[in-house]
Amino acid sequence: MGLKLWQRIIINMIFPIAISLALIYVELRNVNKIYQRFSVIEWVDDINLLLLELRRYEKNILLLIEEKENLKLFHDTISTLRSKVKSIENEIVLRTNTGYYFNLMKNIDLYEEIFETLVAAIDKRQQLIEEIRPFGRAIENKSSNKYMALILRKYEKNYLLYKEKKAIDEVYDISKLLIDSAPEIKQDAGLYIVTFKEIVNNDTVLTNTLQLMRNYAREIEKYTIGFSVKERSYVNTIMINGERAFLYAALFIIFSTIAIAYMVSQNMIRVMREMEHAFDKISDSSFTHIVKTDAPNEVKSFIGAYNRIVSKLNFNLKEKTKKITLAEQTLLQKQSEITAKNSTLRAMSIEILDMIKNKPLNITQTPIKYLILESISSAASNTSPGVSISSNIVELPDKLPTDTLLIRLSIINVIVNALRFTPYGGKVTVTGTVEDTNAAIYISDTGPGISEDIIGKIFDPFFTTVEEAAGLGLTIAMTAIERHNGTITVVSDSRPEGGTTVKILLPVQ
Template identity: 25%
Template sequence: MLRNKYITLKKAIYIAVICYTLILLFIVATSYICIKKLDQKVYLWIQLENIDRQILEVRRYEKNYLLYHNKQDLIYAMDYIEKLELELEKNSKFIKNLDTKNKIDELKKTINNYKTILENFIEQEKISTAQAKKIRKEGHKIVVIFNEIRNKIIQKLDDEIKKYSLVPILIIFIVLLIAPIGAYILAIWIIKPIEHLAYYAYQITKDQANCIPEYEKWFIKYKEYEQLRKAINQMINSLNNKQQELIQAEKMAAIGTTISGIAHEINNPLNNIFLTAEIIIDSFEELNQEEIQEMLQDIYKEAERAREIVAHLLEFARNKRESNLENIDLRKLVKETLKLVANEIALKGIKEKIILPEEEVFVKGNFNQLQQVLINIITNAIQAMNKGGKLEIRVKKKDYQAVIEISDTGPGIPEDIRKKIFDPFFTTKEKGTGLGLSVSYSIIQKHKGQIEVESEEGKGTIFRILLPVYRKQGRGNVDGNR
């Protein structure tokens, strides 16, 4: 029963995208049908004009014959009569559909009578005044009947053109009304459990709760939240057990504060989720579908990253960790990481300078873990520059090593503290746990790299990450180390 209540966030986003795509296809299909209908109406309008021209030509040659008695004019008139009959036959189906069947039949009958009179005139040497009046009368009757048909058809065409022109506009208006509401509901559906998670995470940091309870308000929940909640609770239990072991072994009496490390480690992804979600809520009417989809994907990525961070903390407590290694371009790693902390940088009024090489700088490693290292270091730099400053990040190659330098203009780190910053649980922050840089140091070591620190009080700090370059070589050797 519980399984039916959960859906993955990825699937929910896919469903939302599919729904919006179907709506878009519906709009396109409806617009296409309306355009085709309009095209038919315009085509019929043109055909009516063609028929009108045929009738005018017949009457012109009729008039010429009555004036000059040239039988060639009768032959020309007969040609146009035949063309007129062809035009009527070709378009009679469309015209009859517009409630003009009786009039069309009357027009055809009149044209046939007119044609018979013309044929008789061709056989006669001379016509009488009565015959001339008769042919004028029949010709005039053709004009009158056709004008009645055309006026009626034009009225109906005007009505249908207006109708088919309004349909796409009406559909688009309805979609524009429904789409933001759907996006807002989806955003709230994603945000509320995260707020619930953040609230209890904060309560845990204040020792006012020892686990995160299940979020009960939504009947359908997304699976990643529940996995994250269970992972955090499992981590809390594991850290509590570790705390007891350390206390019994008389190691690090401050282990009781490790539970608050949850907030430190997952604070960055949660902040990014909140900031992105706030943008969606505050500006969703101004955002288009593509921007909303991109922001929801960012939320999903951050939730995934938070879950992985929790898993890493749990593994750190158990002293076990496995890494899925891949080829990583450090330029991309830096760019993606800066997107996640861009809001914090902007809020603190910090100027950033990014220096990246033109060529790719590849290393072999785990993208999320290396990103976690950069976020930890950059976040420390941001927190060190409360009143603003300058953050510089540089990527370069040095011999067979890839180097990432992160420098800030903060107050610097005293020498006696600098020696301890990578020790587990060492911190100078009031609510810190000292796990951030310790985990970062461990990750870089597992990537066969190093972290160096240079700092001068009053001037700032430089963190330098050195990793082996991954280089593909022509004869099968792909190891960047020599």
């Protein structure tokens, strides 16, 4: 039993359409994976925020010794941080390895242990300071050389308050002179010197402990940020693969349609050539030629009519030509449907991108100066040496209402971009001030500048002049800043060593 033309087209199209839909279905299932990975990324960001809180409590304890409530806050926060890290243990091991997770937990434990040592050293210093004061007063009261005694107390305070290294030798030398000049204060001076030495030794321990603690904190941050980068890279890979899958599916359907249309048209051309030969026979007044060929039912009926009634050839020819036209219209309709499906796939990709851009803002009072300094450190650590970076942000307000993660990411992206285009021996400068009701941040480099033909494109998604870059850094910065009702602009001198300045304005309120 022969098939009609539209039936043949549908049967031939089932296979490529099925493959394309299967490919699209598989990639659409990855949307759930993307959601899960973003949940993990947000969890890691919470961990990084907890780490910032720990560093704040650490500095409060160092600078404001009497704020003992910070000790409890520190221990509560590090317990929360440890719990959050444990809750994503499987994700960390899956994306890295078991050693990565255990090294992270080990650094958290060491950070807490060394913090206890630091607190003990701080308490001991306070105790020793209380112990040395009566000895100093006794020396002042008993010494006949009141001037030298006052000088001794001056150097003592210079060391205790400002850690002047030269004050140590002065204290020892003046104490010896006072003992030689007034033996009656020998006992008090001896106890004074012993206590002072203990303070100096304890300060050495305190300094070394503080350095260790900072090292552990940086290690924790390195591991958490490293894991976050791996997660984001994984999500980016999934999205790129999805985009490729949609493109491949569309191309597969298009080329399959073209191939099937070609085969059908070739078959139709073959049939029509045979009919042409039959008509040539008719022009030769030969009405006995029978056409025998494999063709769709529509064409077969035309051939049958030709074979049955030669006298009605013109009428049958018009009818069959009309059917062929309808078949071509059906083919064009199928092509239109395929084009519509391609548009739908593109819209789905845009919706996924919009979902990422429209993440709810987590506005907090951000210590903007500290955030900028940290961003400078993070950006500089990922670039090659040879480019210096400096800052002058004293005039900025202490805090700004921002989503800390987005603004930190924006500033890092701009600084990294400046460092990338600054040649060896060049300089990047970060300046902060207040302009009207906005905090203004200027990031300037001594690079070659941006040419006029591309300066209008630098904030476009995926636009880049660096082969290994994704072209999303400045787009992310612009999106995040504009969501804060701020602005980001670029001023560039395209002359050699003209440099580029990026200006960021963020509302103070």
